[in-house]
Amino acid sequence: MATQKSNARKPSAGSGSAWRSAAPAPVVLLLGPEEYIAGRAFDAIRSRLLADEPATETTRFDASGYERGQLLLAASPSLFGESKAVEVRALAAMSDDFLQDALEYLKQPADDVTLVMHHAGGNRGKKLLDALKAARVPIVECQPLKKDAEKLEFVSTEFSAARRRIHPEAARALVAAVGSDLAELGAACSQLVQDTAGDVDQDTVDRYFGGRVEATGFKVADAALTGRGALALGTLRHALATGTDPVPIIAALAMKLRQVAKVAGQRKPVGQLAKELGMAPWQVQQAQEQAQYWSHDELVSCLRLVAEADAQVKGASRDPEYAVERAVTGIALAARR
Known part of the structure; x- marks a missing residue:
């Protein structure tokens, strides 16, 4: 001994x-x-x-x-x-x-x-x-985990340490739902490990954390940017009806549009782009998939639309819910053309 x-x-x-x-x-x-x-x-x-x-x-x-x-x-x-x-x-x-x-x-x-x-x-x-x-x-x-790639690695390692597996898309959904607070992310991993059995997939994460503001905003944005207007509006209206603030939803729309604008027309490898743009590789891949729905002019137009909506939901309009719905509708229609 x-x-x-x-x-x-x-x-x-x-x-x-x-x-x-x-x-x-x-x-x-x-x-x-x-x-x-x-x-x-x-x-x-x-x-x-x-x-x-x-x-x-x-x-x-x-x-x-x-x-x-x-x-x-x-x-x-x-x-x-x-x-x-x-x-x-x-x-x-x-x-x-x-x-x-x-x-x-x-x-x-x-x-x-x-x-x-x-x-x-x-x-x-x-x-x-x-x-x-x-x-x-x-x-x-004991440094903060600032990059999404670091948070994804944290989530995967938490599950590996518990001899469990979380699917990559489920890990991304969990990071999007919980946000930047590492203590909350650790608690969310612990909850899923204790309350579930077998592999953790995206449906499981959505069931436990789908109502979080960050997750709702990104779901609305992903649906709108790929032209799925009905799904985007349905998710948006449910979020607003359950008390979600329009501000983080507009923030998610703006972030997603900027990511698409960054990768549009790029032909470099995903890893190189991720390093140059300060994005996680999975974010680059997702933005590249969404970029196929967009032209340069449509992106510029919708970035302006979101900027207007951002001002409106922060006090420039008496009806912020209408402002965010108008932005979501405009983006979904632009992506479909």
Whole structure:
């Protein structure tokens, strides 16, 4: 057991490590503003410690309200020799007391203690960050997932970790429905894993999350851009009747039209276009399929139509629902010609 523990606690060679594989070490730095990823990294390290030694004692601090001596006391040897875990959050707002104690502790980390600290960014505590990097402690990057491709990979990996499979189109629908909040996306994955059986397809995602604003807007836009006017209007009217705001629907229309305009006439490989345009490969493919319904003049005309509708739904019209319906109708008719 002692040998296994020693290997598990060996620091890595310094730079970054994937948060999913975050492992115990004498000192670990979680670095970045994404609180959800930091929380998952804390959980991963704690779980590995408890799997190795179930009696591990965990102490948690908020560095902003820290008082002198607390860290050294928490890391002091246990009466019965159990391992200890010390988790420290809010390093970006650390007190001067914590800074001094942490710098002192770093000179000689205690045996059988795993100290995990999260710094969300900023200049506060730079002296400590520099010392941690100089000591080559393992650093777990906790950066936001900004690109759709990163979110799709996150969703697929969540299901793989649960030994489940989600179809690619279902993963895209889930990302579109839940939006940019990673905590919500993680919760949505967890809900689908717990509440369903077998592979998760798009119908399943629609059943659970189809009423979300983002999903509704993109469904309306996809139907309109491919000339399916009846479906676009039916989806739109249902969304409006159930309280969906017209603003995000117009935003989805505008985004989809801009994507089609970007790829129209392009003959480059999908991967190259995705990189140049800042789009996910699946977005390029979808926009290319939709572009076949459009001429340059129609795109320009409908982009103007959507710009007018955007102003109307944001206060320039007394009837924003009519404005968005007029835009959807105009786009669907243009796509059919």
